[in-house]
Amino acid sequence: MPTVEAMTRPGIPFFVGAAVAGLAHAAASLYWTLGGTWLLDTVGAFAVRMQEEGGLAIRAMLAGITVMKIAGALVPLVDHLRPPAHRWVRVVSWLGVAVLVAWGGMGMLGSWYSLATGTALVTSGEQAALVGHAFLWDPLFVVWGVLLGVGLLRSRGWWRAGVAS
Numbered sequence: 001m002p003t004v005e006a007m008t009r010p011g012i013p014f015f016v017g018a019a020v021a022g023l024a025h026a027a028a029s030l031y032w033t034l035g036g037t038w039l040l041d042t043v044g045a046f047a048v049r050m051q052e053e054g055g056l057a058i059r060a061m062l063a064g065i066t067v068m069k070i071a072g073a074l075v076p077l078v079d080h081l082r083p084p085a086h087r088w089v090r091v092v093s094w095l096g097v098a099v100l101v102a103w104g105g106m107g108m109l110g111s112w113y114s115l116a117t118g119t120a121l122v123t124s125g126e127q128a129a130l131v132g133h134a135f136l137w138d139p140l141f142v143v144w145g146v147l148l149g150v151g152l153l154r155s156r157g158w159w160r161a162g163v164a165s
Contacts, residue, residue, distance in 0.1 A: 009080065009081075009155065010154045010155050010156075010157065011080060011150070011151040011152065011153070011154035011155030012077075012080060012081070012151070012155075013151075014147045014148070014150040014151030014154060015076055015077040015080055015147075015148070015151040015155075016077060017143075017147040017151075018073065018076065018077070018144050018145075018147035018148035018151060019073045019074055019076075019077045020073075021073070021140055021143045021144035021147060022069055022070070022072055022073025022074075022144050023069075023070065023073045023074075024140060025069050025073075025137070025140055025141070025144065026066050026069035026070045026073060029062060029065050029066040029069055030066045032047075032051065032062055033059060033062035033063050033065075033066055035051070035054075037051055039132065039136075041128040041129065041132075042128050042129060042131065042132020042133070042136060042137065043129060043132060043133075043137065044126065044129040045126060045129065072096055073144075075089060075092075075093075076089060076093045076096075076148060076151065076152075080151070080155055085155070090152060093148060093152055094149075094152060096145070096148060097145045097146075097148050097149040097152065098145075099145075100141045100142065100144050100145025100148070101141075101142055101145035101146060101149070103138075103141060104137075104138040104139065104140070104141025104142040104144075104145060105138070105142055107133045107137070107138035107141070108133065108134060108138035108139055108141075108142060110133075111130045111131075111133040111134035111138065112134050114130050115130050115131070115134055
């Protein structure tokens with residue numbers, strides 16, 4: 001159990017927020033891994049087809065994605081709740097920030113553009129996916145990445161004081 005001192009370290013509220021966003025993403029992936037279909041059309045028709053075809057390979061891929069999201073959500077938070085923080089966690093976390101913000105931002109902006117201009121994807125039956133990427137999945141990636149980045153920035157001084165490998 002984290003101490004009160006650990007919970008008041010700089011950046012911790014942002015790490016907690018990032019963990020919540022990441023775990024929300026992971027929860028959806030876990031639900032789909034277990035065979036659920038709710039909101040799957042908001043990912044894309046390909047995801048619905050993959051779920052219908054099922055198969056061990058699809059489940060294994062979804063399970064791997066789920067585990068990666070859970071790790072990406074919790075490892076930075078846990079690492080900063082207990083000293084000393086590890087340099088490799090910060091480096092990997094910064095890479096995660098870049099991927100989350102770039103991937104989510106590009107997907108979100110591209111979906112907004114497609115919805116605003118009525119491009120081919122809107123008329124090809126991918127309306128639910130565009131809405132999902134414009135207003136749910138990709139913004140959640142961006143929020144996760146921004147909160148993680150702010151947590152990393154805010155915890156800089158604390159991290160330097162007690163660094164481990």
